[in-house]
Amino acid sequence: MCGIIGYTGKKNAEEVLLKGLSRLEYRGYDSAGVAVLKAGELHVRKKQGKLSVLAEDLKRAPLAGNTGIGHTRWATHGVPNDINAHPHVDHKRHIAVVHNGIIENYQQLKEKLQKAGYAFSSDTDSEVIAHLISEQYKGDLRAAVRTALKQVKGSFAIAVVHRGEPGRVIGARKDSPLIVGLGEEENFIASDIPAVLEYTRKVIYLENGEIVDLSGDTCVICGPKGKKIRKRPVEIKWDISQAEKKGYRHFMLKEIFEQPEVLRNIFKERIKGGRVEFEELAIRDTQIRKIKRIAIVACGTAYHAGLTGKYMIEKYAKVPVWVDNSSEFRYREPLVGRDTLVIVISQSGETADTLAALREAKDRGARVLAICNVLGSSIARESDGVIYTHAGPEIAVASTKAYTAQLAILYLFTYYLASVRKVAMTDGRSFLRRLKRLPSLAERMLAQYHSRKNILARYAAEFHEYYLARNNKSCFLYLGRNINYPNALEGALKLKEISYISAEGYPAGEMKHGPIALIDENPWVVCIAVQADTYEKMLSNIQEIKARGGIVIAVVSAGDKTLRDSKMNYLIEVPRAPEAFSPVLVAIPLQLLAYHVAAEFGYDIDQPRNLAKSVTVE
Numbered sequence: 001m002c003g004i005i006g007y008t009g010k011k012n013a014e015e016v017l018l019k020g021l022s023r024l025e026y027r028g029y030d031s032a033g034v035a036v037l038k039a040g041e042l043h044v045r046k047k048q049g050k051l052s053v054l055a056e057d058l059k060r061a062p063l064a065g066n067t068g069i070g071h072t073r074w075a076t077h078g079v080p081n082d083i084n085a086h087p088h089v090d091h092k093r094h095i096a097v098v099h100n101g102i103i104e105n106y107q108q109l110k111e112k113l114q115k116a117g118y119a120f121s122s123d124t125d126s127e128v129i130a131h132l133i134s135e136q137y138k139g140d141l142r143a144a145v146r147t148a149l150k151q152v153k154g155s156f157a158i159a160v161v162h163r164g165e166p167g168r169v170i171g172a173r174k175d176s177p178l179i180v181g182l183g184e185e186e187n188f189i190a191s192d193i194p195a196v197l198e199y200t201r202k203v204i205y206l207e208n209g210e211i212v213d214l215s216g217d218t219c220v221i222c223g224p225k226g227k228k229i230r231k232r233p234v235e236i237k238w239d240i241s242q243a244e245k246k247g248y249r250h251f252m253l254k255e256i257f258e259q260p261e262v263l264r265n266i267f268k269e270r271i272k273g274g275r276v277e278f279e280e281l282a283i284r285d286t287q288i289r290k291i292k293r294i295a296i297v298a299c300g301t302a303y304h305a306g307l308t309g310k311y312m313i314e315k316y317a318k319v320p321v322w323v324d325n326s327s328e329f330r331y332r333e334p335l336v337g338r339d340t341l342v343i344v345i346s347q348s349g350e351t352a353d354t355l356a357a358l359r360e361a362k363d364r365g366a367r368v369l370a371i372c373n374v375l376g377s378s379i380a381r382e383s384d385g386v387i388y389t390h391a392g393p394e395i396a397v398a399s400t401k402a403y404t405a406q407l408a409i410l411y412l413f414t415y416y417l418a419s420v421r422k423v424a425m426t427d428g429r430s431f432l433r434r435l436k437r438l439p440s441l442a443e444r445m446l447a448q449y450h451s452r453k454n455i456l457a458r459y460a461a462e463f464h465e466y467y468l469a470r471n472n473k474s475c476f477l478y479l480g481r482n483i484n485y486p487n488a489l490e491g492a493l494k495l496k497e498i499s500y501i502s503a504e505g506y507p508a509g510e511m512k513h514g515p516i517a518l519i520d521e522n523p524w525v526v527c528i529a530v531q532a533d534t535y536e537k538m539l540s541n542i543q544e545i546k547a548r549g550g551i552v553i554a555v556v557s558a559g560d561k562t563l564r565d566s567k568m569n570y571l572i573e574v575p576r577a578p579e580a581f582s583p584v585l586v587a588i589p590l591q592l593l594a595y596h597v598a599a600e601f602g603y604d605i606d607q608p609r610n611l612a613k614s615v616t617v618e
């Protein structure tokens with residue numbers, strides 16, 4: 001939710017800021033802006049719309065200068081327009097601020113400032129920060145930022161410049177991410193690493209309450225009480241090319257096709273000599289043996305991975321598991337304590353509700369294990385232990401490779417848990433061997449979807465035609481059972497996120513308790529009917545839908561004769577695999593189906609409306 005960047009050095013600031021913002025655009029893209037310092041002057045340019053609108057404007061009239069800040073916005077307070085876009089300036093236009101987060105007491109602060117004569121121009125909560133800093137400014141920007149922020153309640157990551165202090169950028173954070181990038185005679189701050197990776201691999205993660213004071217050749221960090229502290233930079237190993245499209249039309253498509261490789265790496269890295277190893281786990285075996293129950297807490301796609309984890313852990317490791325949405329968990333009184341392991345799952349590691357749930361769990365004495373993709377993110381740092389998915393940067397807003405990577409880690413963790421707790425697994429011996437086949441199975445399946453004219457693209461085109469012919473009346477229903485029920489939720493989520501078509505996921509057994517009323521010739525019903533203990537039950541569901549004129553897309557295991565012969569409207573075949581591992585293989589064509597539907601409708605697949613990659617506000 002909003003990406004911020006700051007630069008000071010010898011390069012043209014505008015160029016660095018724009019490039020950095022293009023790598024942060026996944027965080028928000030309804031407006032963008034920059035502020036650049038030059039010869040005692042502060043120049044601000046901001047535009048409603050995608051970053052390209054701002055870039056065009058800057059091309060026509062460039063801003064020269066070697067220090068500046070930039071922002072790409074996902075609106076919370078105030079509609080997306082030029083005025084509400086960041087940076088915001090104080091009434092004298094001496095100070096410019098970019099902000100990611102929410103200022104909860106902004107109304108009170110605004111009223112106080114207005115009474116003191118400060119005139120506001122935007123509807124945002126963020127503008128108060130510029131005026132507060134101005135109110136406190138007595139010739140030292142860092143001191144003014146520090147005092148101003150004492151009055152602020154809520155979450156923030158900010159970058160600030162002052163026209164009277166050329167070459168200086170101040171950053172501060174509380175509950176929103178901020179990193180520092182250390183270069184040669186240049187320094188950066190940003191919401192996320194890709195923004196600076198082209199220039200440096202040396203990164204410092206700022207903690208809550210810390211303030212950073214940057215010039216081209218100095219970096220001073222102060223703790224919450226204002227004392228200078230030393231922090232060691234970490235070396236980022238991954239490559240900026242991982243954040244490029246590499247010839248694919250969209251990041252989402254590239255990330256879907258990366259899944260076999262991601263899975264292969266996970267298994268290679270974690271399975272050693274027939275055992276599962278998690279180096280960074282930091283939770284001792286004795287503690288794992290004492291666990292009485294597990295709570296899995298996450299949002300969105302990560303929550304769906306968690307639901308699959310429940311099936312796995314209960315079936316194989318015999319520990320009771322419940323799964324919660326982070327936003328629910330944090331506001332009820334969850335019964336977790338010292339004997340509970342709370343597993344938080346998050347691609348970004350910055351999701352505000354999951355972070356708050358993690359803190360709640362720790363306050364209640366539980367051990368917290370994070371399954372996380374982004375190295376050094378807040379969730380990874382605050383948890384007792386962490387297992388990284390190492391899926392590489394996921395840029396498309398709709399999560400794909402992070403999901404199957406989370407599933408892979410949950411399979412491995414299940415095995416690990418059962419081994420440590422000495423639970424005999426029914427198919428224990430073959431578990432890892434079969435699991436390791438998944439990457440090649442996924443690869444073979446994906447090979448048939450390489451061409452633009454693949455079968456899923458055809459289904460999508462037919463749906464599009466059908467939809468238009470029915471005056472936009474059609475919708476989707478996804479049904480699954482048991483371990484593939486979470487995939488029904490995930491398939492529906494993918495579709496609605498990027499194609500804006502109404503889609504619902506349901507456990508197929510619940511169909512008669514309501515959703516069957518929706519069935520006529522309008523909805524398209526995706527039925528996950530791969531080989532499973534509940535296969536016959538799915539067949540009955542499908543017959544019930546067909547009997548009512550519904551259109552069925554059946555997802556079946558390769559070689560399924562029953563459904564092939566029984567006149568399904570559409571078939572999607574996935575490779576045969578043990579039921580427990582089928583969710584990975586089922587997820588992939590559902591992601592592709594959603595992708596092709598959105599492509600048919602001509603939508604912006606990587607940056608769907610109203611969404612942002614990293615939900616750092618409640």
Ligand code: F6R
Binds near residue numbers: 398
């Ligand atoms: C769906 C999607 C979101 C995220 C959710 C949690 O495609 O991307 O539902 O899964 O916002 O995000 P993380 O995993 O970063 O905590």
